Amino acid sequence: MPDAAGCWGPEPGADAVVKAAWGALAGVMDPEIPVLSIVDLGIVRAVSADADGRLSVALTPTYSGCPATNVIVLEAETALARARLDARVSVVIAPPWTTDWISDAGRDKLAEVGIVPPPHSGKRALTAPDEVIACPRCGSEDTRQISRFGSTACKALHACNACLEPFDVFKCH
Amino acid sequence: MSTDLKEALFGYTLRLGDTSLVLGHRLSEWCGHAPELEEDIALTNVALDLVGHARMLLTYAGELEGKGRDEDRLAYRRDVFDYRNHLLAEQPNRDFGHTIVRQFLHDAWAVELYGRLCASTDETLAGIAAKAVKEVRYHVRHSGDWLVRLGDGTDISHAKVADALGRLWPYTGEMFERDEAEQALVAAGIVPDPAELKAAWTARVEAVLEDATLDRPADGWMQKGGRRGEHSEHLGYLLAEMQFLPRAYPDATW
Known part of the structure; x- marks a missing residue:
């Protein structure tokens, strides 16, 4: 850690x-x-x-x-x-x-470029599988998963229902 | 570790590595052909994980064997009769539903196997399993979700996966075969008991089939031979493509 x-x-x-x-x-x-x-x-x-x-x-x-x-x-x-x-x-x-x-600095850097950082596994255990993922662009919590497998092995592809933008989420692993 | 046990573990690791490699290659054949872009990416992501597992397993198999064969030597310089993969893995791609059924039957086995191998008394195998189990959990969710979606989907999608299930079911018995060598590995706490694995696999598969409104096929004649190197004709074509470069240009580097 x-x-x-x-x-x-x-x-x-x-x-x-x-x-x-x-x-x-x-x-x-x-x-x-x-x-x-x-x-x-x-x-x-x-x-x-x-x-x-x-x-x-x-x-x-x-x-x-x-x-x-x-x-x-x-x-x-x-x-x-x-x-x-x-x-x-x-x-x-x-x-x-x-x-x-992933370090805290790393999480901040991911968020800055519009990639949702992975939830901490401890926290995930409490909230999965219906965890709320907020859109990194408009902040709306009305988002959906498009594919569990995204542009790289470590990311999933989501989309925002409010602003319609697709975005990457770093998968909790 | 005794020589016999080491040889048994070599055989076991080779079977697991070969199964991952062959199934990974089959999935890679979907690249550019899947029904939608996201699925193209998903299948090839799973393929990469499986090839990654194969690399770790074949590297370890080569070390256990102690004859200086590395992952590449094992993957590229063996012919059909020396491959030890499950026959299920080499079954050629048909439609997407068939691929999902093949994948789910395998993933449900892999997730139960690697989960247990994490507790292996063999440290290297336990380490590989701990790495792999995190990935196969994703795979089984993915293939299981699709199986439900297709089985409980339209008449056509249901008919396609039901047909695939009937075709592929006879290849599932092989995953739980055991011989004397494997028995010794079980006794030494290195690998899980295939009977226990079969019970866990069956429960997992039946639950998903029920959600998918699919009938579980009866256990009739089961195909065998992979662990003795007796394969269907399909494996030769797969290896011909996979091994072309290193066979045409042995020891090429770039």
């Missing part, structure tokens, strides 16, 4: 190279939702350094079949190399990624 302030990052007192790696990774954008960095998305699972300062970075895919995973690994490696960091990037699948790991 993100920390109390809703952020991901190095532990206080982490090595300088670990901090530098988090900084570099914060500049890697998700190729399909380019307003979010991979740190915002919560897919940077661990950054550690060995005694020689060599870094290990663990990333996790959002969905098993997400076609962006390979590109993200490549871009993370490129960003770390540009920052002159000696790092090995690996992909871990357990524990599975959840939308609860």
Whole structure:
């Protein structure tokens, strides 16, 4: 989970190279939702350094079949190399990624571009399946789901009955 | 893990990986052909998830086997007789209703299976299952919703899915077959008992069929052979398309 302030990052007192790696990774954008960095998305699972300062970075895919995973690994490696960091990037699948790991900053960025951020899973358990999703453009709560599968694996397509605009909703996962 | 158990787990993981890959490929054939855009996207989204599961499962199968075969080697360099997928998965696409029935019968099995595999004593398999179960929950809702909509829809849509159900039902027995090797895996707490799985699957399927106003077909003759590499003629055509590139240009990179 993100920390109390809703952020991901190095532990206080982490090595300088670990901090530098988090900084570099914060500049890697998700190729399909380019307003979010991979740190915002919560897919940077661990950054550690060995005694020689060599870094290990663990990333996790959002969905098993997400076609962006390979590109993200490549871009993370490129960003770390540009920052002159000696790092090995690996992909871990357990524990599975959840939308609860999207940082608060990431949620705000999604909302700004008209993508409804995912509900927190705890909250969803209380309200699903008839959860009210407000239109990100006009705020109307009179909306409907068009398709559970949207433009990317992680989003569903909804539409507003008031202003008629279709919009994306980040699925709770 | 003993050598026998490891070999049994290799077989199990390979069957699961092959079933995901073949069904994923079948769904990908709908790309550009589904009855509406949203459904085109939905079917191919599900296809991507299934291919993703296949990648994890085949990678693990290759590690268990220990002969240096990776996911690509297993997917692209085996012929029909070495494939271990369920016959249900390779059944060719007919109409959309047929695809939904095939998918629902599979999804109802997958969601019950992965839910139980999360508690596997094999850590890697449990990790893959924990990832997959979140996705197959979406799949089964999607295919189940459509089955109700079509079954409880017009006379034509009802007739089409009823026909598909009759055609595909004989392929469902294979999902619950077991042999000695699998029995050992059950005893070791690595995989769930197929009998328990069948009870859960049956309850889930019957509930949706009732909503869909469809009669559950009687359990008659069940088709078998997938787990021994005995397939219908359809799988060869599917592999010919899927494997064309790596067979024509072995070890190509770009």
